[in-house]
Amino acid sequence: MENVLKKYEAVQMGVCYYPEHWDEALWEKDAAKMAETGVKVVRVGEFAWSRMEPTDGVFEFDWLDRAIDLFGRYGLDVVIGTPTHTPPRWLTTKHPDILPVMANGDLYQPGVRGHRCFNSRSLRSYGERLIDRLAQRYSRHPAVIGWQIDNEYGMLDSRGEQAAADFRDWLYRKYGTLERLNREWGTVVWSGEYSEWSEIVPPPASHRNENPSFLLDFARFQWDSVAQFQAWQIAAIRRHCPEHFITHNFHSYPQRLNMTEVGRGLDVAAFDYYPNTSPDKVTTGPYSGALSLDLTRGIKRRNFWIMEQLSGSPGSWFPMWRMPQPGYIRAFAWQAIARGADTVVHFRWRSANIGAEQFWHGLIDHSNVPGRRLKEFADLSAEVNRLAPKLAGTRPLVRAAILHSYEQLEALRIQAQAPGMDYYENIKAYHRALTKLGIGCDVIDAESADGLEAYDLVVAPHLYVLHEETAERLSRYAASGGTLLLTSRTGVKNSENVCVMTPLPGLLTECAGVTVREYDPLGEDVARLDTEEGGQFACSQWADILEPDDRAEVIARYGSEFFAGEAAVTRYPFGQGETYYLGTHPEESYLRQLFTQIAEAKNIPYFPELPMGVQVSLRGGGASGEPAYLFVLNLSREDKEVKLDLRADGRLRHLDGLNSLLGGGRTDRRLKLRPYGVEVLEYRPD
Structure with a gap:
């Protein structure tokens, strides 16, 4: 395994290719052109179940053998995708339990993609049979180096019978008795108490007024379901391929799925990166993209792969985006590498001329005439291949971290706190302010983050659902010399998504050195923030009116509203370190000023004059x-x-x-x- 792990850490370029979509007469020309343009890796197979097993128990791998052999002859490594994302029609007809029942009661139809319920036993049985044969067949093929499990997981909120039964079993294992479940969830409200386990069913689409503890647990159950769906696939591959690496291509942030939990079983995380080409996104898109890349790196706390990178204008079930301008493909591939991508696989080699993604453009257009984008990609590949020996084994060097939490994302989605207050958008704001100063940061899971002592600064926004272990870990970090930054809506709920009956910020009150005397959900109204140095800034979304400890330093006060003059931002010496508390959401210029002050105090290197973009x-x-x-x-x-x-x-x-x-x-x-x-x-x- 160690040699393979070293191999996938090599910085290199790749492409996605679908041999089943093209006349076989094209394959060798394509493979030769790939090698000529500097490609090192090809991903295949993730949608090809109907060609691998056209009828029940009849397996046809000869076509895949020929394709993989061909890539191997041209020195191209291959990653095989397990095709469980697209079960064939013969299988969904024979076993309709494979199709998810959506939250609105509709059946997810076959022939699209993602039409598989993670809890389906039929899918597991047939999928495991196929994957076992695939893994056995290609375990010793010299061109095959790794596997991608399924494709682009997401939350299905399935209401199918098996998903409902598994949810009840999950709850039984967690709570043991209905009495405890009713107590922990507070189901006495609105006479919602359960008297039989069978009364518990997944929530419908119109669940705004459902019990928030129930809804958060349903999300947690789905996280575990995806992790288990992945685990049996990994086990099937590992039986035959102990030296191959295994990954999955996460996508589309913010993602409700707990990627850290699902990522534990993987050797390396991967991401499908499609930076927006629209002119109106030119000032924001690169910063949102930087967060996506840092978040992907945080899944495993190590370098990652890009399994799909933008190659042309996306479009198909939506109007096409603008075509990437000259230099765009190269620049955003280098952005991914700069932030820890070791392999960047572009989607796709050639634009599809069949199916739903005909206008999701690849490196070569439908004309099959190599053009500007392929030339740019070839030049990029040459640069990457030239620098690869220097970059091998390196990683982003950072001294700050932002804690990101899927539990906070889901809990704040269930119960929105104020108009315009968005958990992920606020994380974007903190990350963007650091990025504009050239301060690199890891973005890591709040509930499982360890090793915090490696960071000089830890930003922990909106720890709304606060676990005791998380509070203890952060308190130890600050006490041992770290700089911790907390924000409003910290410590509001316990782990079961129930409000705590204690002054905020709850379990972190001692560490923060403040209590929240009162709060005002500002929403989209704008208040003023006055610094001790005389600066004035806008703030919105929320206003915690703070009661500082005697040793806390007030570094900004509200300059408007009925609470003008009250403490809004504080700094508190705690043990050998310190804790900042932001009671509101300030404009970016204030965050830039605050992070500059912290960087200078902690000797964190930064670039004071980076231009926009x-x-x-x-x-x-x-x-x-x-x-x-x-x-x-x-x-x-x-x-x-x-x-x-x-x-x-x-x-x-x-x-x-x-x-x-x-x-x-x-x-x-x-x-x-x-x-x-x-x-x-x-x-x-x-």
């Missing part, structure tokens, strides 16, 4: 004296001049004369980048 990332081995690699990316449509000035240890360092790995030669500290321009600079941190 320019991102920097540092990737290296982490050992003292080793070189690191500074990625400078202009993810905008305009020319940018970047001052390579790094503030650290209380002084401004001019990063002049760094070695350019893409352009060659030494760079001036004033770096000029064209639209979607990229530089990778060799840098030796002190």
